[in-house]
Amino acid sequence: MNVENTQVQMRKGILEYCVLHIISRGEVYASDMLDELTAAKMIVVEGTLYPLLTRLKNAGLLEYKWVESKSGPPRKYYTLTDKGSKVLEKLTKTWDELVHSTQMITSKSRTA
Amino acid sequence: MNVENTQVQMRKGILEYCVLHIISRGEVYASDMLDELTAAKMIVVEGTLYPLLTRLKNAGLLEYKWVESKSGPPRKYYTLTDKGSKVLEKLTKTWDELVHSTQMITSKSRTA
DNA sequence: TCAAGTACTTGGCCATACATAGTACTTTTC
DNA sequence: GAAAAGTACTATGTATGGCCAAGTACTTGA
Numbered sequence A, B: 001m002n003v004e005n006t007q008v009q010m011r012k013g014i015l016e017y018c019v020l021h022i023i024s025r026g027e028v029y030a031s032d033m034l035d036e037l038t039a040a041k042m043i044v045v046e047g048t049l050y051p052l053l054t055r056l057k058n059a060g061l062l063e064y065k066w067v068e069s070k071s072g073p074p075r076k077y078y079t080l081t082d083k084g085s086k087v088l089e090k091l092t093k094t095w096d097e098l099v100h101s102t103q104m105i106t107s108k109s110r111t112a
Numbered sequence C: 001t002c003a004a005g006t007a008c009t010t011g012g013c014c015a016t017a018c019a020t021a022g023t024a025c026t027t028t029t030c
Numbered sequence D: 001g002a003a004a005a006g007t008a009c010t011a012t013g014t015a016t017g018g019c020c021a022a023g024t025a026c027t028t029g030a
Helices: A003-011 A014-024 A030-039 A046-058 A082-106 B003-011 B014-024 B030-039 B046-058 B082-106
Strands: A062-067 A075-080 B062-067 B075-080
Touching: A003 A014, A003 B014, A003 B082, A014 A030, A014 A046, A014 A075, A014 A082, A014 B003, A014 B082, A030 A046, A030 A075, A030 B082, A046 A062, A046 A075, A075 A082, A082 B003, A082 B014, A082 B030, A082 B082, B003 B014, B014 B030, B014 B046, B014 B075, B014 B082, B030 B046, B030 B075, B046 B062, B046 B075, B075 B082
Parallel strands: none
Antiparallel strands: A062 A075, B062 B075
């Protein structure tokens, strides 16, 4: 058990929330998302993002269409389904509550 | 795949951070922690908390001593070790960064 | 003595993040 | 036009932590 491990664990679920949010703002493909996530210092590697997108698609939260590219192979452009929007709403609420709860605990100072 | 699942995943690691913080504020035993976590709406069950405490103790982040109770079996009162304090510091930083990163992404509004 | 309450333990299940290797197509370079 | 480099996506296996559920052990009260 080490700190790096906990840091990895902390991302779980949150990444899914962030990805849904990014897609909710307009059509994007995987590299777009990687760029934005990296810019926000939420470092993610391909091997994490692609399986996540596949999961979300299989769960009916995402759709995609192939779009030809001028430089390289065609790309999958993702959009949110209605179901995806509803899930995003719930996750937003969950995340807000989680942040609030954590704040409640960590803002208390030593009593002893 | 369902929302509940993601909600569970979101807790990962964060719980550990919260528990370390609670212990950092003074000696407590498991039921104390459960009460505080519940009060903050960070619902946790015994089967999650006890193994977590054992993990943290085995990792050298916590110590405990048995204390007799007036109503029931003796209790394990936990305190943080030096190592535990250092880990808590790092996790605080990680959590703050994670919240910040998530905020960067989710505060953007639709561009399309 | 036996039921109820409190505190802690244990084993198994599941989902996600990550590492790593691989496929497929396009453009560039010689 | 064949090899090399680049881009986009796929597949497999590992590790970890939260949760469920059942169980142990001690104390108190009827």
